Amino acid sequence: MTPVQLYVLAGVxxxxxxxxxxxxxSHLLRKLMAFNIMGSGTFLLLVGLAQPNNTPDPVPQALVLTGIVVALAATALALVLMRRWYHLSGRTDLQGGPGD
Amino acid sequence: MMTELLLDLLLVVSLLLTALCALLAQDLFRAVVMFMAFGLLMALAWVRLQAPDIALAEAALGAGLTGVLLLDAVSHFRQSDSGAGSGESS
Amino acid sequence: MKLLLVLIAAVVLTVVLGQTAWQILAQPTPVDLRELVAEAMPDSGVAHPITAVLLNFRSYDTLLEIGVLVVAGMAGLSMRAVAPLEAPAMRTSDTLLQALLRWFVPFLLVLSAYLLWAGSDRSGGAFQAGAVLGATGVLLRLGGVPLDFLRPGLMLRLGLVLGFAVFLLVAVMGAIRGDMFLAYPQEWAGLLIVVIEAALTLSIAMVLVGLFAVAPAQATERDWPSREGKR
Known part of the structure; x- marks a missing residue:
């Protein structure tokens, strides 16, 4: 088993x-972390699959680099929305809303 | 060669374990700390995959900034909500 | 019941994904992008392949990416909470943090500038530099330093769109000169990339700090009086 295979497996x-x-x-913060973990797995797959002999390939690496920054911005935006939701409803999950 | 593979194996196992802990930990604060550890280990994994650029970005963003943002949110939710952190539903 | 269903779905997903990944790994790659990049490197204007891919070969992706960041920043701003920037809760009197700030902030600023400059020939570049600069801003904010430029106004708007605007301007200039959209003139490529990267660094940092700063501060009881009994 080569290192790359190992990391691809980890990504999966x-x-x-x-x-x-x-x-x-059900806690929104946990959902966010789970989503980020899934994203990290995808990034590992994307880079790992492109370099089977572990010689660096700049194209997927550049894509993953932008991906990480976008993922962080999305996380920050999700946190803003989450906190707003908490302000409005006092809840940290999505069961029910202020209307019911 | 063998030791390197062992190191990779150790790294992958700890990646999976920290991810699992981040999802399963009862305490939200502990979950976030585990998630930060996961981010740091990801940075190491990028170094092993010959991607120093991603490792730099991951160390600064994944471990640093995400951690600050999440911890800030935890303290925000906690303020009058202690004990409601366990998020597992059936 | 839901637990069982989701677990089955997750296992199926993992197995199918793993099998696909295994087959892809076993096949030889049809196109070797490394060689293509290496061949085109002399034309790119920089010496680091990842920077060349980000800002020259695949600059369209990067342009859209900074666009996404600006949209995220604006969406965050529209959620702006009513709490003022100098909320008492944000002001910290922690002497250790204050002392550390004095050491860390100049260091982080220099590190960020170094990363930006290093991007042209080794690991580093706008994204890492922007991340470090953003972290510096978050640190300042945590230390209770009033960051006036984060108030809604001209500075904030300019900072948010600067990277996207400069990038788009360069792209359109290329088109006006008769080249393709986003094509840099060969002799200017290196300089233009550095200018774009500097603007990108500022904007990325601005989006990150902005999104951190607009997060609604501590909720008070009167925000949701009808909360009893929901938990």
Whole structure:
């Protein structure tokens, strides 16, 4: 088993883990973390699959670099929305809303 | 060669374990700390995948800024909400 | 029931994904992007392949990416909470943090500038520099330093769109000169990339600090009086 295969496997497992976590947890912060874990798994897959002999390939690496920055901005925006939601409803999950 | 593979294996196992802990920890604060540890380990993984640029960005963003943002949110939610952190539903 | 269904779905997803990944790894890559990048490197204006890909070969992606960041920043601003920037809760009197700030902030600023400059020939570039600069801003904000430029106004708007605007301007200039959209004139490529990167660094940092600063501050009881019984 080569190192790249190992990291690709890790990426696959992280995807599965994040997927299950995203659907099973109800606290929004945990959902966000699960989603980020799934994203990290995807990034590992994207870079790992492109360099089977572990010689660096700049194209997927550049894509993942932009991906990480966008993921962080999305996380920050999600946190702003989450806190606003908490202000309005006093809840940290999505069951029910201020209207009911 | 063998030791390097062992190191990779250790790194991958700890990646998966920290991710699992971040999702399963009862305490929200602990979950966020685990998630930050996960970010740092990801940075190491990028170094092993010959991607120093991504490692730099991941160390600054994934571990640093995400951690600050999430911890800030935890303290925000906690203010009068202590004990409601366990998010597992059935 | 839901637990079981989701677990089954997750396992199926993992197995299918793993199998696909395994098959992709086993096949030889049809196109070797490394060689293509290496061949085009002399034309790119920089010496670091990742910077060349980000800001020259695939600059369209980067342009859209900074566009996405600006949209995220604006969406965050529209959620702006009523709490003022100098909310008492934000002001910290922690002497250790204050002392550390004096050491860290200049260091982080220099580090950010170095990363930006290093991007042309080794690891580094606008994204890492922007991340470090953003972290510096968040640190200042945590230390209770009033960051006046984060108030809604000209400075904030300019800072947010600067990277996107400069990038778009360069792209359109290329088109006006008769080249393709986003094509840099060969002899100016290096300089233009550095200018774009500097603007990108500022904007990325601005979006990150802005999104951190607009997050609604501590909720008070009167925000949701009907909360009892919901938990």
């Amino acid at each position: 497992l992280l995807c599965g883990l994040g997927f299950a976590g995203f659907l099973l947890t």
